[in-house]
Amino acid sequence: MLRLEELEAALPVMTRWRVAAGRGVDWAALEATLGTALPSDFRSLAEAYPALVVGDFLSVSVPRPGAEESWASEARDDEILQDLYEMEDMEDYVPFPQPGGLISWAESHSGDAFYWRTSPADPDAWPVVVRTDNGDWIEFPVGAVGFLAGVYGHTIDVPGMPGSFPGDGPQVLGLSDSVD
Template identity: 25%
Template sequence: MTDQLTWIDRIIDVTGWRQEPEDGVGWEQVEAQLGVTLPTDFKELCRRFVPGAFYAYLDLFRPTDDHAQPLFRAWAHSRQWPSEPDFARLWAPYELYESDKGTGLIQWGSDQTEGEYYWLADRSVEPDRWPVVARWDGIEPWHQLDMSTAEFVYRVIADPEFKPFTVADPPRRPFYLPHWGPFPMSAEDWNALTDPNREG
């Protein structure tokens, strides 16, 4: 078992997620459109977890718009802006990934407070070794992190020391909210979902 899959197992364990993995979560068309293969652990996370949000907070982009933000559509939409100098600065010092260039950002997730999560994609590097590039707000500085997507997700939801991205401070029990689940609207709802003694 690879380290990345171990991080996925940790996410499953800490959230108590017990749904059967999805079949047919196909990324072939997206990868063909991008001209690059995406990280294995990210695709496995999408297979293990139906569309939804970790901690009702962090969303993974998906291959289609079925209850989720499509990854390719988000990338294609972002590409409309860098031709304008003012918009190009939004990603500085990075640039967006282009299939005819070697290195650039591909967004794989977002959160409820305008956090942005990308890979620094590099066609000369194995995708499972791409670093995560993230910022918790569009006006905040970037953080480049030498870790897999699954490790990043785990640390956001379960590591109180993972500043500035953690939602686990103070520590509570993480959970996964599928797209069909009711959003916790009250303090009582949140307390029930994040109760350290919650079963499942």
């Protein structure tokens, strides 16, 4: 499993949004509501960074301190995944909380969705699954941080993405933890 520093090396502009003291996410409350632990690489990312938008294209969703149960509820009750499942448009995937079900952690502004497949039992072994906006499902044998490091380090290619993705030197916007 890749460390956060390897993602920062692939996407150094993101470090301006790093929170040195950590964000203080209540993982016990989040995981109790969600019904599962989450991968340690994602937990490290979520402790170090607010939600991020990379290249005005990819939005990485992380729980906001004080709103962990809301993040978990949205992940658990993903209406889009449920609709795709009911329309039998998920290949062999299922929505969480079914065994091995998908949990969303990012989306693109073009309608692509990025998930974990919650199988095997160890969250640190969960692969990333991408559903492209044209309905293709692609699985990658890496976690979220490894996937992002690979995409922005140009070692992972995601078929079906726009030709400009991931681009060279994308900007990163950090979304504040404050509630408006």
